[in-house]
Amino acid sequence: MERKRTAIATIGEFGLIRHLTEKFPLRNTSSLKGVGDDAAVLDYKDKKVLVTTDLLLEGIHFDLQYTPLKHLGYKSAIVNFSDIYAMNGQPKQITVSLGVSKRFSIEDLEELYSGIKIACDNYGVDLVGGDTSASMTGLCISITCIGEGDSDKIVYRNGARPNDIICVTGNLGAAYMGLQLLEREKRVFEGNDNVQPDFEGKDYILQRQLKPEARRDVIAALQERGIKPTAMMDVSDGLSSELMHICSQSNTGCRIYEDKIPIDYQSAVMAEELNMNIVTAALNGGEDYELLFTIPLEDYEKIIPVDNVNIIGHMTKPELGLNLIGRNGEEIQLKAQGWNSLQ
Amino acid sequence: MERKRTAIATIGEFGLIRHLTEKFPLRNTSSLKGVGDDAAVLDYKDKKVLVTTDLLLEGIHFDLQYTPLKHLGYKSAIVNFSDIYAMNGQPKQITVSLGVSKRFSIEDLEELYSGIKIACDNYGVDLVGGDTSASMTGLCISITCIGEGDSDKIVYRNGARPNDIICVTGNLGAAYMGLQLLEREKRVFEGNDNVQPDFEGKDYILQRQLKPEARRDVIAALQERGIKPTAMMDVSDGLSSELMHICSQSNTGCRIYEDKIPIDYQSAVMAEELNMNIVTAALNGGEDYELLFTIPLEDYEKIIPVDNVNIIGHMTKPELGLNLIGRNGEEIQLKAQGWNSLQ
Numbered sequence: 001m002e003r004k005r006t007a008i009a010t011i012g013e014f015g016l017i018r019h020l021t022e023k024f025p026l027r028n029t030s031s032l033k034g035v036g037d038d039a040a041v042l043d044y045k046d047k048k049v050l051v052t053t054d055l056l057l058e059g060i061h062f063d064l065q066y067t068p069l070k071h072l073g074y075k076s077a078i079v080n081f082s083d084i085y086a087m088n089g090q091p092k093q094i095t096v097s098l099g100v101s102k103r104f105s106i107e108d109l110e111e112l113y114s115g116i117k118i119a120c121d122n123y124g125v126d127l128v129g130g131d132t133s134a135s136m137t138g139l140c141i142s143i144t145c146i147g148e149g150d151s152d153k154i155v156y157r158n159g160a161r162p163n164d165i166i167c168v169t170g171n172l173g174a175a176y177m178g179l180q181l182l183e184r185e186k187r188v189f190e191g192n193d194n195v196q197p198d199f200e201g202k203d204y205i206l207q208r209q210l211k212p213e214a215r216r217d218v219i220a221a222l223q224e225r226g227i228k229p230t231a232m233m234d235v236s237d238g239l240s241s242e243l244m245h246i247c248s249q250s251n252t253g254c255r256i257y258e259d260k261i262p263i264d265y266q267s268a269v270m271a272e273e274l275n276m277n278i279v280t281a282a283l284n285g286g287e288d289y290e291l292l293f294t295i296p297l298e299d300y301e302k303i304i305p306v307d308n309v310n311i312i313g314h315m316t317k318p319e320l321g322l323n324l325i326g327r328n329g330e331e332i333q334l335k336a337q338g339w340n341s342l343q
Numbered sequence: 344m345e346r347k348r349t350a351i352a353t354i355g356e357f358g359l360i361r362h363l364t365e366k367f368p369l370r371n372t373s374s375l376k377g378v379g380d381d382a383a384v385l386d387y388k389d390k391k392v393l394v395t396t397d398l399l400l401e402g403i404h405f406d407l408q409y410t411p412l413k414h415l416g417y418k419s420a421i422v423n424f425s426d427i428y429a430m431n432g433q434p435k436q437i438t439v440s441l442g443v444s445k446r447f448s449i450e451d452l453e454e455l456y457s458g459i460k461i462a463c464d465n466y467g468v469d470l471v472g473g474d475t476s477a478s479m480t481g482l483c484i485s486i487t488c489i490g491e492g493d494s495d496k497i498v499y500r501n502g503a504r505p506n507d508i509i510c511v512t513g514n515l516g517a518a519y520m521g522l523q524l525l526e527r528e529k530r531v532f533e534g535n536d537n538v539q540p541d542f543e544g545k546d547y548i549l550q551r552q553l554k555p556e557a558r559r560d561v562i563a564a565l566q567e568r569g570i571k572p573t574a575m576m577d578v579s580d581g582l583s584s585e586l587m588h589i590c591s592q593s594n595t596g597c598r599i600y601e602d603k604i605p606i607d608y609q610s611a612v613m614a615e616e617l618n619m620n621i622v623t624a625a626l627n628g629g630e631d632y633e634l635l636f637t638i639p640l641e642d643y644e645k646i647i648p649v650d651n652v653n654i655i656g657h658m659t660k661p662e663l664g665l666n667l668i669g670r671n672g673e674e675i676q677l678k679a680q681g682w683n684s685l686q
Contacts, residue, residue, distance in 0.1 A: 144394070154384055
């Protein structure tokens with residue numbers, strides 16, 4: 001069956017924005033006025049306002065050959081929510097700006113927005129503004145997320161101290177291995193049109209790449225147990241790179257242990273298949289959207305029962321540097337090889 | 344003298360962001376934490392939070408053949424400030440996300456940021472976040488502006504009533520005529536490399552296109568005289584299109600008078616030279632970043648002494664439609680021909 005394709009020009013810019021956004025309800029009391037004026041109006045009362053923004057460009061941040069538009073919409077929203085959780089806050093509103101070339105139809109944009117809507121529904125976030133315009137080339141998505149935080153609960157990157165415990169949620173490297181799998185199947189497919197991609201038993205790593213989640217659950221659990229991290233950020237560029245940010249901003253060193261780095265079974269199998277080192281993938285792969293945080297040593301007993309949290313090491317004095325302790329006890333200096341799209 | 348060109352790859356993403364943003368001070372008490380964490384942290388206390396966002400794409404919204412990067416940076420910031428003033432608010436923070444292809448050097452981005460910085464300095468706005476990444480093709484600039492408003496002073500598009508006076512600031516059509524001039528000189532230049540562009544006596548329309556200002560002065564003057572508009576927006580797509588937004592959201596019609604539409608002398612001369620109708624340019628040209636607003640009839644005496652404000656007509660009952668009264672008294676129905684980049 002052929003999919004319907006309606007040219008965007010038939011509806012015009014304002015009609016298009018209305019069409020795409022009319023199904024988004026405003027549900028947060030802080031959202032006073034959403035789409036449809038020069039600016040959105042928000043009421044944060046005595047809460048602090050958190051603002052983060054991400055620009056996603058076709059060919060750099062995503063490949064539409066294997067990324068369904070609905071997933072892309074979902075992920076674009078999630079990566080922003082993740083930044084707000086990483087401040088120990090709650091995402092409340094987003095604005096979405098799109099640049100779209102002529103090869104996209106209204107139905108394509110409906111797909112993209114349906115993914116954004118599911119993310120907003122799942123995380124209780126309101127769409128309050130945005131902008132849609134033409135683009136000369138590919139798809140360009142810019143999302144800004146606004147969230148709320150209590151002044152005594154916001155967590156920055158600069159509060160870690162020597163001896164703090166280093167924790168990371170979930171597992172690392174899965175999104176990167178999912179990406180490697182997709183890239184491999186794309187190459188196979190390009191070589192032979194009759195081959196169907198082989199994704200059996202690899203659903204988890206694909207999901208981690210194509211439809212990641214933000215760690216609202218862990219933020220809620222920490223709150224419940226009265227744990228306030230001393231420093232926190234989300235793992236978007238890779239564990240090594242994020243540890244460097246926290247250590248440099250907190251003026252500490254760190255020791256993490258290779259055998260404590262959480263790795264999922266599917267990620268390990270995929271790495272084996274591709275002849276890659278899974279620890280390297282976990283350290284440098286990125287796009288996990290897990291949380292990396294530090295807590296005082298006194299909170300050790302409190303953190304143990306929290307689901308999905310792994311202790312991977314501890315902070316040290318800055319002069320000791322950033323070290324990974326290998327399985328055989330060897331010390332390896334950590335280097336930032338975080339995926340850097342500018343190089 | 345050859346300009347220095349340093350490849351962006353030599354400095355890396357984080358180094359680049361630091362380099363470009365370190366000269367921006369935080370001066371507003373509402374800016375608690377700027378660049379350098381997962382999100383900016385703002386404190387708006389009892390004020391409302393206004394949020395607006397704009398995405399500017401090379402080849403669609405700007406042409407680097409005649410747009411200096413410094414001017415582009417300035418304008419990118421101003422168009423966002425203008426949206427906040429159009430809510431009767433004050434811009435306080437911006438985030439800037441860039442997508443840049445390899446043909447841009449660090450010095451190019453310094454130029455762009457120097458323009459953003461001048462705009463921030465002039466309007467008292469803090470840069471609090473952003474994102475820089477590679478782009479496959481052109482330059483992509485996404486700016487989000489956050490501003491403050493008092494709940495009893497924010498002005499929407501939907502509050503106009505029949506008999507309200509329609510006002511517009513400054514003059515219209517100048518930015519459009521500036522664009523026409525630049526496009527003409529580009530064509531001439533492309534035809535013959537020895538020809539220097541002829542911009543004599545056209546500085547004002549060029550400035551309106553390349554380095555527009557936002558109407559902070561008029562917002563301050565209205566405040567001083569105790570005038571609160573019933574509806575307001577900024578003129579970015581053209582007077583016709585903006586009037587339609589206000590009339591449709593306020594459920595009114597309108598009558599504006601051709602001979603009241605403010606036109607600058609240089610714009611009129613340029614239109615003459617290019618054999619264009621200057622009123623059409625004023626109605627449909629866009630990018631003026633003037634304010635269009637309505638006030639109650641009772642405020643007529645109060646508005647007269649306000650500098651840079653022109654009365655161009657009045658609101659009517661919705662069934663009377665949107666009409667322009669020509670110089671000979673003829674009624675012309677207004678149509679939205681606002682510049683629509685999607686068509």
